[in-house]
Amino acid sequence: MSNRRLEILRAIVDEYVATQEPVGSKAIADRHGLGISPATIRNEMAVLEDEGLIAQPHTSAGRIPTDAGYRLFVDRIETVKPLSGAERRAIETFLEGALDLDDVVMRTVRLLADVTKQVAVVQYPSMIKSKVRHVELVSLTPSRMMMILITDSGRVEQRVIELSNDVNDIFIASLRNQINNALAGYRLPEVADRITGIMDIY
The missing domain is CATH 3.30.390.60 (Heat-inducible transcription repressor hrca homolog; domain 3)
Incomplete structure (x- = not known):
């Protein structure tokens, strides 16, 4: 995949996460400084849609990322920000005193929910199939x-x-x-x- 197409995917993910609204080519051209026209962006978006990375949710001209698009964004685009010393210490303090694996998991779920402001859910592997x-x-x-x-x-x-x-x-x-x-x-x-x-x- 070309770097330009990846940058357009990044812009779509960023815009959709920020607004929760389908993203159009004009918004990308106006806000992300890619140096290409809305028409060129539309052509690249058509390719991204054919590849299953973005989708058109309804008759709106905008597009939203698919699960595959998010996955590619995480794997190939998004850089991981290292934790600061203060963040590390805060996490270690939060997890201190955990009694067992279940306690560690539940504390981690609460931490993720607090940090992301989203619902965090843990799913254990099926014990029925475990050996x-x-x-x-x-x-x-x-x-x-x-x-x-x-x-x-x-x-x-x-x-x-x-x-x-x-x-x-x-x-x-x-x-x-x-x-x-x-x-x-x-x-x-x-x-x-x-x-x-x-x-x-x-």
């Missing part, structure tokens, strides 16, 4: 341990388990090996059936 990557058992006391489950999607779940009898490190190591041998690589809905055999052993 077990590893299970770790950590002794907390002789009658209490923590189970940490890591999925192939990177999700981490942890639970504290209260035991009816005291157990030692040898028992925990044996149980850890049995669980990983039985569950690693299997989807979460399959875990319940496979763990039944381990329960029978112990």
Whole structure:
């Protein structure tokens, strides 16, 4: 894609984000100093529309960016402004004290919403399709341990388990090996059936 066409796409994105109104060739020529006529801009906009990067929402002569246009804008045009020291410290302070991954994610969502003044939504990977990557058992006391489950999607779940009898490190190591041998690589809905055999052993 030519630099001129990219500059026109940039102008359309900038104008639409600022006004939320379809953008016409005259507005681009008047406000963005590209040094080309509205007629030339219209020709380039026709190419951008054919490529699926902008669209005409109704009978208005203006155009708006499509999802593909925004994606190209982010990937090839927009430069990322480095965070200042003050901004870094503010973000670090905001995230300090997070208890777990879920807490970090929710704090990050609130931060994004505050910064962008837009609604921020988080979507976790589907747990139904996730597979077990590893299970770790950590002794907390002789009658209490923590189970940490890591999925192939990177999700981490942890639970504290209260035991009816005291157990030692040898028992925990044996149980850890049995669980990983039985569950690693299997989807979460399959875990319940496979763990039944381990329960029978112990």
